[in-house]
Amino acid sequence: WGALGHYAVAYVATNFVTSSTKSYMQDLLGDTTTDYLASVAAWADSYRYTSAGKFSEPFHFIDAHDSPPSSCGVSYSRDCGSSGCIVSAISNYTSRLLTTSLSKSERQIAAKMLIHFLGDIGQPLHCENLDVGGNDISVTYSGSSTNLHSVWDTAIPEEIAGGSTMSVAKTWAADLTEEIKSGSYKSSAAQWISGLSITNGQSSALTWASESNAQVCTVVMPDGVDALQSEDLSGSYTTAATPTVNLQIAKQGYRLAKWLDAIVAAL
Numbered sequence: 001w002g003a004l005g006h007y008a009v010a011y012v013a014t015n016f017v018t019s020s021t022k023s024y025m026q027d028l029l030g031d032t033t034t035d036y037l038a039s040v041a042a043w044a045d046s047y048r049y050t051s052a053g054k055f056s057e058p059f060h061f062i063d064a065h066d067s068p069p070s071s072c073g074v075s076y077s078r079d080c081g082s083s084g085c086i087v088s089a090i091s092n093y094t095s096r097l098l099t100t101s102l103s104k105s106e107r108q109i110a111a112k113m114l115i116h117f118l119g120d121i122g123q124p125l126h127c128e129n130l131d132v133g134g135n136d137i138s139v140t141y142s143g144s145s146t147n148l149h150s151v152w153d154t155a156i157p158e159e160i161a162g163g164s165t166m167s168v169a170k171t172w173a174a175d176l177t178e179e180i181k182s183g184s185y186k187s188s189a190a191q192w193i194s195g196l197s198i199t200n201g202q203s204s205a206l207t208w209a210s211e212s213n214a215q216v217c218t219v220v221m222p223d224g225v226d227a228l229q230s231e232d233l234s235g236s237y238t239t240a241a242t243p244t245v246n247l248q249i250a251k252q253g254y255r256l257a258k259w260l261d262a263i264v265a266a267l
C-alpha cells in the first residue's frame, strides 16, 4: 500500500489494542499521541530506498509463482526467495520484538517493520509474482498512465477514502472500525484472528498471504491482464475492487492489533 493504506491499517489497529499494548508501544516508539502507530506505519517504505535499508526491499512482498487468473496460490518454499520475503520478515521481526535482550532501538525497528508489513501483506499484488507484482502492467487511471500495482497501492485507496492524508486515513479507519464492531464485518472478525500464533509467525503470515493472493484471481485480474488494458480503471473496476480493499485494510488492522497484543502479553 501507499502511505494512506498504511496509516489506515495502523489507525484500525489503534482502535482495537489493549491499554497495555498502547502504553508499551507509545513508550517504545517515543510518541504519546493517538497517532503513535500511524506516524511510523510508512517508515519502512522510506527506509528501503536508503543504502542502509536496501536489504529490506524484498521484505515488502512475496512473489507467488502462480498463474492468475486460472490458478492462484502461495508456497513458502517456492515463493520466499533466498533474501527473504514478507512472510519470513514478519516471523523474524516478531521474534525480535519478543527478544527483550535486544536494545530498545532494535525493538523499535522491529515494531515499525511489523506495523508496515502486516499492512503490505493484505495488498493482493504484494503476494503475486506476475509482471513484478503488477508493476509492469501499464494501465490508465482517470486518464493518466500508471501501472496496476500503483493503482492498488494508491489510486483506489485514495478514491475510496477521498484523500491521502493521515487525517483522511483516520476517518476511513473509523468507518472500518465501526464495520468490525457492529457492521458488515462483525460476524467474520473472530475468524480473521483464529489460529493467530506469534510463536509461529511464518504460519500466520502464510495464511494472510494466501488469502491476499487469492484476490488476484478473483478481483484484481478475473479476466486476465489484457482486460485491464481495455478500459480506464477509475470506473467500474474501482467499484468492483472497493469491497476487497476495504476488507483487506480492516482485516489487517484488526490482525495487527491482536498481533501486538499477543506480543506485549508475552513479554
Ligand code: DCM
Residues within 6 Å of the ligand: 003, 039, 040, 041, 042, 043, 044, 045, 046, 166
Ligand atoms: N510520515 C508521513 N506523513 C506524516 C508522518 C509520517 O509520510 N504526516 C511517514 C514518513 C516516514 C514515516 O512516516 O516514512 C516516519 O516519519 P517520521 O520520520 O517523520 O517519524
Ligand code: DCM
Residues within 6 Å of the ligand: 092, 096
Ligand atoms: N537483523 C535482523 N534480523 C536478524 C538479524 C539481524 O533484522 N535476524 C538486523 C539487525 C541490524 C542488522 O540486521 O539492524 C545487522 O544485525 P547484526 O549486526 O546483528 O547482524
Ligand code: DCM
Residues within 6 Å of the ligand: 001, 060, 061, 063, 125, 126, 127, 128, 129, 132, 133, 135, 149, 153
Ligand atoms: N513490489 C512487489 N513485488 C515485487 C516488487 C515490488 O509487490 N516483486 C512492490 C514494492 C512497492 C512497489 O511494488 O510497493 C514498487 O516497487 P519498487 O519501488 O521497488 O519498484
Ligand code: ZN
Residues within 6 Å of the ligand: 001, 002, 123, 126, 149, 153
Ligand atoms: Zn506496493
Ligand code: ZN
Residues within 6 Å of the ligand: 001, 044, 045, 060, 116, 120
Ligand atoms: Zn511496503
